[in-house]
Amino acid sequence: MADSSKSDTLPFPILIGDIGGTNARFSILIDARAEPKPFPHVRTADYATIDEAIQQVVLDEASVRPRSAILAIAGPIDGDEIDLTNCAWVVRPKAMIANLGFEDVLVVNDFEAQALAVAALPEEYRETLGPDGEPHLASRVVLGPGTGLGVAGLVYARQTWFPVPGEGGHVDVGPRSERDFQIFPHLRRIEGRVSAEEVLSGRGVVNIYQAVCAADGVNPAFSDPADITARGLNGTDPQAVETLSLFSTYLGRVAGDMALIFMARGGVYLAGGISQKIVPALKGPEFRAAFEDKAPHSELMGTIPTFVVTHPQAALAGLASFARTPSAYGISTDGRRWRR
Template sequence: MTYPQLLADIGGTNARFAIETAPGKLDAIVVLPCAEYPTLSDAMRAYFANQAAINAGAANVLQAGIAIANPVHGDVVQMTNHHWKFSISAVQAEFKLTRLLVVNDFKALAMALPFLDDTQKYQVGVGEHHKNAVIGLLGAGTGLGVSGLIPTGNGWVALDSEGGHTTFSPTNQREMDILQFALTEYKHVSSERLMSGAGLKLLYRALSYLQHTAADDIDPPEIMRRGLANECAICREVLSTFCELLGTMASNLAITLGTKGGVYIGGGIVPRLGEFFSQSNFRQRFEQKGRFAGYLQQIPTFVITEPYPAFIGISALLNQAD
């Protein structure tokens, strides 16, 4: 490995950068709003000009790893939830990098999971993880990320997945009604449409409509604030519904991949829910699978609390690719 090296985690809202100066040692962590920069290169130049990055040795960076909230196939990357579009080879040439690794952000996040300790995660519900077993990953933020981690003889293989765009599956009449409302706005209602930041707003509009109540023009953070403060019954129901939907999504992932190593929940939303999530029906819905309830009771579920887990994963991928 060549140090220092640049690590980046690019989402639909924020671009997070860090300089890894030695194995596992991160310096100059800076978060830049994507909307303030026309291109990825503009954001990278702003970061390299940051005094903390300069002090960490940004001028000596020769290789970089970027985790991005998007499929990565070929040289050109066009973000799904943001307007940035770039050529990997062109960015590598522009910044004179000997190597630039660009991967899906949840592939990077999945690679971080074996390295997380008990201070970087907490368990929700029962179940015991098996060592060297398949691990599942979900994360709700700007979008809904999905991945899995497969053990091999000498390490792990992280799956490139766009599972957040699978079709939403309701499990009761209320969720069928929510789906019917969503279908008036979208021809295809994916899981991401309801289990994401924008999904909180769609759930709020849907539940307001179903309860014949005028919906306020509020954004997801305000929905979360009102719900957690118990200032708005519908906002609180939005959060409860979100947790239940995520439980079903997590159980689908668990039985699809056979995640005896557990299912991890990342992204920006769930950690902010705190104790509300732990007390919600998430785990009840996770185990609600009829004949497979007993199977799912044995699989643990964890919430990731480490603020920058993708940095850990992209570093591991860089090391693995070396």
């Protein structure tokens, strides 16, 4: 079982890792004053296990031996064997302690780490969507379309930030406009339903594009999300252009829903690889229009700022901030920390 001790401090040096469905990123924090030492990005498909990736990419190359690890993983944390939602890796903290030499392993949700990052994200690492203004010191939301769709809240109370991990990317989405009703019958579903992740992710881009093509009676010309977004941004394919427009609309709707749930007066932050790549589309009218279209609270929604996170390693930055000063964040380690 995971250690339920209330002591927050992990022993330095600390390996910090951001484990997504497609890529994994690692760095080592020598002490509370040091900047993290980064290591090359890892494609999860290139290694059979996370332990193998850590050993070959980090431990075999590092000049210092990390005593502990904080890992942010894309999936719910339950028990001693933790499955990733969109990756074949399984995180086994007990085995890491036994085989990789760690004394202490803490596992958190990947968007909990993103939430930690936006607690104090400098202006230079955010791109404003819609009305400009400094965000309030108040609750926030992070959404990240990438391999999947990550969602987390960040509640501010008693001068402390409390990350709230969840699986909000799997909420239902439905059609609203006349065009939606033409497109939605062609969307791929999971057990009969369209979840947010099935339209707001890499595969979601393809899902929308293929549905638009089906509604228009044309054959899809592209099957890679990067090709679709590129053609949508440069305007050379009409179905790809509409795909980005609809993606922005659907993202705005879901982001607005999450803002209402958390009363996120401190802002909504779009993280994940896709958001950074499609900033021009998100700066169009669709995203904010859908975000604010929440009658009877449209006026309230107009006051909530929205941003794209442009920090290249936001999750690692958030984990490093927690590792340095864990007492500044309201993170419970119960059921998520293992010790030798």
